[in-house]
Amino acid sequence: GAGVSQTPSNKVTEKGKYVELRCDPISGHTALYWYRQSLGQGPEFLIYFQGTGAADDSGLPNDRFFAVRPEGSVSTLKIQRTERGDSAVYLCASSSTTGALGDTQYFGPGTRLTVL
Amino acid sequence: SQKIEQNSEALNIQEGKTATLTCNYTNYSPAYLQWYRQDPGRGPVFLLLIRENEKEKRKERLKVTFDTTLKQSLFHITASQPADSATYLCALDMMDSSYKLIFGSGTRLLVRP
Numbered sequence: 001g002a003g004v005s006q007t008p009s010n011k012v013t014e015k016g017k018y019v020e021l022r023c024d025p026i027s028g029h030t031a032l033y034w035y036r037q038s039l040g041q042g043p044e045f046l047i048y049f050q051g052t053g054a055a056d057d058s059g060l061p062n063d064r065f066f067a068v069r070p071e072g073s074v075s076t077l078k079i080q081r082t083e084r085g086d087s088a089v090y091l092c093a094s095s096s097t098t099g100a101l102g103d104t105q106y107f108g109p110g111t112r113l114t115v116l
Numbered sequence: 117s118q119k120i121e122q123n124s125e126a127l128n129i130q131e132g133k134t135a136t137l138t139c140n141y142t143n144y145s146p147a148y149l150q151w152y153r154q155d156p157g158r159g160p161v162f163l164l165l166i167r168e169n170e171k172e173k174r175k176e177r178l179k180v181t182f183d184t185t186l187k188q189s190l191f192h193i194t195a196s197q198p199a200d201s202a203t204y205l206c207a208l209d210m211m212d213s214s215y216k217l218i219f220g221s222g223t224r225l226l227v228r229p
Contacts, residue, residue, distance in 0.1 A: 004159070033216065035217075035219075041222075042120075042220050042221045043205075043219045045218065048215070048216055091159050093159070104165070105162065105217060107159030107160050
């Protein structure tokens with residue numbers, strides 16, 4: 001595709017439910033990132049994939065959060081037992097080739113998650 | 117502690133003037149510093165990158181400076197236009213294994229016609 005796409009654009013769920021957020025990166029981009037952005041704040045790093053493997057998951061806040069990228073393209077961020085504090089915009093970004101230092105990261109429009 | 121600070125108050129300027137946005141950081145040693153633009157409901161869009169050994173970078177009406185001694189970057193938009201109104205985020209590009217970006221909270225720019 002032309003850019004990074006994310007689905008759904010909006011997700012409303014109840015506390016305690018499970019949600020999945022999907023990211024389709026730019027075709028051919030090997031590096032994929034998930035960030036979380038709360039209102040009035042900048043994006044906060046969650047996890048980085050290089051190909052199929054999670055090379056850095058140090059930003060995941062706790063074990064309720066998990067992400068996969070089984071074929072090295074599409075990624076899914078999974079949140080179990082959602083809490084109201086999980087409400088935020090979840091952004092996905094991809095970058096080309098090796099995702100090396102200084103590579104431009106291209107962001108998707110985000111998924112706005114609201115936990116009631 | 118590690119911090120990235122951008123003016124939390126909106127910058128309100130007249131069309132045609134130069135907008136200057138500030139990004140200060142403490143206890144980081146970034147290899148690069150990047151500036152992004154974010155419009156409401158959208159993801160950030162890359163604007164400029166400057167390396168630690170560069171003092172200044174320009175692209176059309178945009179100029180970025182990077183002072184690693186002061187730990188500060190300034191972002192300038194000359195001849196500003198109402199279409200420049202957006203939130204501008206600075207991001208540190210760390211020389212670590214994941215190349216993740218560490219963002220400031222952004223400054224909202226409003227350009228009045």
